[in-house]
Amino acid sequence: MEALNVERVKKSFRSDMMFSSKEILHGVSFSAREGEILGFLGPNGAGKTTTIKIILGLLRQDHGSVTIFDRPAGEKRSMSRIGYLPENPFYYPHLSLKEFLEFCGRLSGISNKKLDARCEEIISLVGLDRNKKQKIKSFSKGMLQRTGLAQAILHDPDLLILDEPFSGLDPGGRKTVRDIILELRNNGKTIFFSSHILPDMEALCDRTVIINNGAITKSIGLDEIFRIGENRIEITARGCSSKTLDDLRDYLERVDNKDEETFLFVKKQEYIRTVIQHIYNSGGEILKVANEHPSLEETFMNLVNGEKASAEKASEKSNSENEMKKEEVS
Ligand SMILES: Nc1ncnc2c1ncn2[C@@H]1O[C@H](COP(=O)(O)OP(=O)(O)OP(=O)(O)O)[C@@H](O)[C@H]1O
Numbered sequence: 001m002e003a004l005n006v007e008r009v010k011k012s013f014r015s016d017m018m019f020s021s022k023e024i025l026h027g028v029s030f031s032a033r034e035g036e037i038l039g040f041l042g043p044n045g046a047g048k049t050t051t052i053k054i055i056l057g058l059l060r061q062d063h064g065s066v067t068i069f070d071r072p073a074g075e076k077r078s079m080s081r082i083g084y085l086p087e088n089p090f091y092y093p094h095l096s097l098k099e100f101l102e103f104c105g106r107l108s109g110i111s112n113k114k115l116d117a118r119c120e121e122i123i124s125l126v127g128l129d130r131n132k133k134q135k136i137k138s139f140s141k142g143m144l145q146r147t148g149l150a151q152a153i154l155h156d157p158d159l160l161i162l163d164e165p166f167s168g169l170d171p172g173g174r175k176t177v178r179d180i181i182l183e184l185r186n187n188g189k190t191i192f193f194s195s196h197i198l199p200d201m202e203a204l205c206d207r208t209v210i211i212n213n214g215a216i217t218k219s220i221g222l223d224e225i226f227r228i229g230e231n232r233i234e235i236t237a238r239g240c241s242s243k244t245l246d247d248l249r250d251y252l253e254r255v256d257n258k259d260e261e262t263f264l265f266v267k268k269q270e271y272i273r274t275v276i277q278h279i280y281n282s283g284g285e286i287l288k289v290a291n292e293h294p295s296l297e298e299t300f301m302n303l304v305n306g307e308k309a310s311a312e313k314a315s316e317k318s319n320s321e322n323e324m325k326k327e328e329v330s
């Protein structure tokens with residue numbers, strides 16, 4: 001069974017001007033299978049939180065549907081099976097951790113008989129035993145994040161939706177959260193989480209869905225990000241004609257131009273010699289050869305920017321074709 005199914009969801013927001021609105025999600029579709037960890041990756045402003053809020057019924061989509069364990073999202077029964085960690089959670093600062101969790105537990109219908117033991121169990125799971133009597137207002141960012149996770153799993157939900165669970169955590173804190181997520185998965189839970197931290201995605205996820213500009217990308221996979229991110233061979237040259245670059249097309253990942261310099265990103269180590277020789281033979285000059293390891297974040301941003309540029313080109317092309325058709329008709 002699918003734990004979560006998001007089908008062609010669209011969402012627009014009113015812009016500052018009263019009557020205009022802007023589409024933020026353009027038909028987002030994906031699903032999470034029961035028992036898997038599904039990562040939701042995307043740059044700032046891609047639409048992750050908006051999608052998550054729609055799944056939770058905190059926002060209403062304009063189009064499309066969401067189901068939780070095959071039942072419409074928003075139904076009480078579906079909602080009771082979800083645990084949620086918001087991107088910017090709010091906790092009552094004057095309560096201690098234990099008091100706060102007891103409050104959350106009562107809200108989610110945990111019986112008084114079970115409540116104390118359950119709170120103790122969860123406090124221990126998130127590694128805050130020593131802080132259970134401490135007021136939340138004195139908690140560090142990492143402790144707050146663990147508190148958020150504790151309230152999300154307290155009622156033993158089957159589907160966990162975590163919006164940036166690693167944000168603000170040090171390596172130790174990230175490991176704790178990672179271990180908790182893995183343990184939950186081993187106990188049969190489904191976890192859907194957003195993050196910008198690619199190594200955490202890779203270490204944890206069974207699958208990753210990538211969102212860019214309000215649409216799920218089809219052309220970029222996590223595998224590809226890691227493959228390209230492994231090694232970047234960059235040749236800086238001068239005097240490369242467009243014919244030279246065209247001849248080398250199959251050997252190059254990407255070409256950038258700045259002023260008179262051309263930056264050639266070579267696909268594989270073994271192509272370097274061919275590329276350099278061809279540039280020399282056709283009258284070009286090699287200024288620099290660098291073999292670098294870009295950060296995964298950098299690779300990811302390059303890929304999504306490339307995709308954005310080709311989408312914009314396609315849209316410009318279709319707009320100009322439409323214009324031409326209009327002219328032909330008139
Ligand atoms: N209530 C709103 N009204 C108008 N625009 C909004 C609203 N909420 C979000 N947006 C816009 O929708 C887009 C997507 O925002 P969203 O918060 O979903 O992105 P995100 O992927 O979660 O980003 P981040 O990684 O920064 O958390 C942004 O351009 C944002 O400005």
Ligand SMILES: [Mg+2]
Pocket residue numbers: 048049050087
């Ligand atoms: Mg967000």
